[in-house]
Amino acid sequence: MRDAQKEMRRPLGLRLWLSGGWLFALAVGAILAPLIAPHNPLAQDLFAARLPPFWDAKAEPGFWLGTDSLGRDVLSRILYGSRLALFVALVAGTLTCAVGATLGMIAGYYRGWPDRIISRFVDIWMAFPPVLFAILLIAVLGTGIVSIIIAIVIIDWTRFARVIRAEALGQSAMDYVASAKIAGRTKFSTMLTEIFPNVLPSIIALLTLEMGISVIIEAILSFVNLSISTDSPTWGGMISEGRTSVHQAWWVLVFPLITLFLTVLSFSQLGEGLKDRFDPVLR
Amino acid sequence: MSSFLSIRNLNVKLAQGTPILRSVSLDVNAAQVHGLVGESGAGKSMIGKAVLGILPKALHITGGEIWLDGTDLLTLPPSERRKRIGAQAALIPQDPLTALNPSKRIGPQITRRLVDILGWSKADALDRALELLDEVHIPDPLRVMRNYPHELSGGMRQRILIASAFAAEPKLIIADEPTTALDATVQKQILRLIAQMQKRHGTALLFVTHDLGVVSKVCDSLSVLYAGKLVEQAQMRRFFMSPIHPYSAALLAATPTYADPTGSLTPVPQSVIDTVEQEVAQHDMRHQS
Ligand SMILES: Nc1ncnc2c1ncn2[C@@H]1O[C@H](COP(=O)(O)OP(=O)(O)OP(=O)(O)O)[C@@H](O)[C@H]1O
Ligand SMILES: [Mg+2]
Numbered sequence A: 001m002r003d004a005q006k007e008m009r010r011p012l013g014l015r016l017w018l019s020g021g022w023l024f025a026l027a028v029g030a031i032l033a034p035l036i037a038p039h040n041p042l043a044q045d046l047f048a049a050r051l052p053p054f055w056d057a058k059a060e061p062g063f064w065l066g067t068d069s070l071g072r073d074v075l076s077r078i079l080y081g082s083r084l085a086l087f088v089a090l091v092a093g094t095l096t097c098a099v100g101a102t103l104g105m106i107a108g109y110y111r112g113w114p115d116r117i118i119s120r121f122v123d124i125w126m127a128f129p130p131v132l133f134a135i136l137l138i139a140v141l142g143t144g145i146v147s148i149i150i151a152i153v154i155i156d157w158t159r160f161a162r163v164i165r166a167e168a169l170g171q172s173a174m175d176y177v178a179s180a181k182i183a184g185r186t187k188f189s190t191m192l193t194e195i196f197p198n199v200l201p202s203i204i205a206l207l208t209l210e211m212g213i214s215v216i217i218e219a220i221l222s223f224v225n226l227s228i229s230t231d232s233p234t235w236g237g238m239i240s241e242g243r244t245s246v247h248q249a250w251w252v253l254v255f256p257l258i259t260l261f262l263t264v265l266s267f268s269q270l271g272e273g274l275k276d277r278f279d280p281v282l283r
Numbered sequence B: 001m002s003s004f005l006s007i008r009n010l011n012v013k014l015a016q017g018t019p020i021l022r023s024v025s026l027d028v029n030a031a032q033v034h035g036l037v038g039e040s041g042a043g044k045s046m047i048g049k050a051v052l053g054i055l056p057k058a059l060h061i062t063g064g065e066i067w068l069d070g071t072d073l074l075t076l077p078p079s080e081r082r083k084r085i086g087a088q089a090a091l092i093p094q095d096p097l098t099a100l101n102p103s104k105r106i107g108p109q110i111t112r113r114l115v116d117i118l119g120w121s122k123a124d125a126l127d128r129a130l131e132l133l134d135e136v137h138i139p140d141p142l143r144v145m146r147n148y149p150h151e152l153s154g155g156m157r158q159r160i161l162i163a164s165a166f167a168a169e170p171k172l173i174i175a176d177e178p179t180t181a182l183d184a185t186v187q188k189q190i191l192r193l194i195a196q197m198q199k200r201h202g203t204a205l206l207f208v209t210h211d212l213g214v215v216s217k218v219c220d221s222l223s224v225l226y227a228g229k230l231v232e233q234a235q236m237r238r239f240f241m242s243p244i245h246p247y248s249a250a251l252l253a254a255t256p257t258y259a260d261p262t263g264s265l266t267p268v269p270q271s272v273i274d275t276v277e278q279e280v281a282q283h284d285m286r287h288q289s
Helices: A002-031 A074-110 A112-126 A130-141 A145-172 A175-182 A187-223 A235-244 A250-278 B044-052 B078-088 B106-118 B122-135 B141-145 B154-166 B184-201 B212-218 B236-241 B246-253 B270-286
Strands: B003-014 B019-029 B033-037 B059-068 B089-092 B172-176 B204-208 B221-226 B229-235
Touching (some): A074 A112, A074 A145, A074 A235, A074 A250, A130 A145, A145 A187, A175 A187, A175 B044, A175 B078, A175 B089, A187 A250, B003 B204, B019 B033, B019 B044, B019 B059, B019 B221, B019 B270, B033 B044, B033 B212, B044 B172, B044 B204, B059 B078, B078 B089, B089 B154, B106 B141, B122 B154, B154 B184, B184 B204, B204 B212, B212 B236, B221 B236, B229 B236, B246 B270
Parallel strands (some): B019 B229, B033 B204
Antiparallel strands (some): B003 B019, B003 B059, B221 B229
């Protein structure tokens, strides 16, 4: 039994390394984009349009992943696009987590009327299809990075609220919570020091998952041109542009798509890996 | 002999009015062990929880008094009541796994109590915690303090909970079936340990169990509960020699060590069940209006 568990855990280390490694590399690329990007991501050069990636015979040196139909460097655009993607992931993910987890914790631990109000809101929220909800919100809030972040928080806080409420509810029934109460601890202190550490692994897993989801939402909004002003590169915008010329220059579509896919996958895998790391019972 | 805990006519009901405890009166004398027996669902745990102020939200105290060291807890304002309970009472719970916080090391879980209740410094609390773990026969206490609960066996965890319950020198400990989650050999050790600690510290102990055999070993007096109603309260010797209530007698007959260790067990006869059920119904009638 013990050995079996150990066997199970070995690949977890690998997935933590792979996902963490990819995200770290991406973050470094995003931060250092102005220094390391080989070209200006906005510079058009119609004589260098639709250059293939480096392994192709017709490739030009310096354009590693080729160029799009306006002659802009794909690699540089991906690097600059990752700035927006990661910024949205970090800020929107953290804010969503803070709002949702706090409400979930209050509902699950304090119960009573706070729980009734919060749970009712969650139920109403869940009735909206999220993508439609996002587009509707952007229509109301206007485009721009702040609107995207607000939209993500408004749409996705329920994911945290639901899960964390259930976990806090389960933990509240444990005898160690009763012992803290007998010892005269306040409810608030018990929530922070007794319940919170037990809910933390789930919060972390959800947080990184939410970061991945934020990347997707940002990409979808860019794809339908509802994200930020159109001239700065976004993964979603690149995918949308690449789609129209996929027969002449597949790389314009495929490279941003792969980047997006790997990033979202890494966020979710990182969450699972960290959860196991943080959970004292599994550790 | 003064009673340290004295429960008078305690009534506990579910929100919609279903009685859970029916005018229960019960005394635990200072430095003595009082057994509380009854079948599953009789309301034994709820008596302990009512005293400690940890009743589930759905349950309410609708009448009665709970005297702890000469003060009726139910007349105190909530903050004052919490302080008193914390300073004077502690719980040894049934399930040693959920009674320790799984994400915290053992050491801080014990010392926290000393800091909370007695206002000690961390360093003093640490010394005391080591002493206590030694007292409950935990080998290598320094190492155990750094362990997480899941790294220890059930017996070890229960020892730690005993140490933790006695840590702040409470005058009353409520042990709620402290051995049911353990296997038979460990049960005996834990039972002996609790009895030992109770004697050494001079603590009043309310010992909740459904095992009359256990009661006979550790208790000075006992109460029998049926469907939230007290059937009989007696000194140990008198109870085992001549139980007054037919339900008590039937319970005794159903206990292997006393009736006939080798022979077959006698289940509680239906006629006796009918008698107690009738008493319970009569009680409810009287308290309806
Ligand atoms: N949270 C709750 N909500 C509603 N009813 C409850 C709740 N907890 C307990 N009860 C009811 O209170 C009654 C007494 O329960 P209690 O746990 O005190 O029994 P017990 O004598 O300790 O039994 P056991 O030996 O199984 O521990 C039971 O009938 C149970 O259904
Ligand atoms: Mg019980």
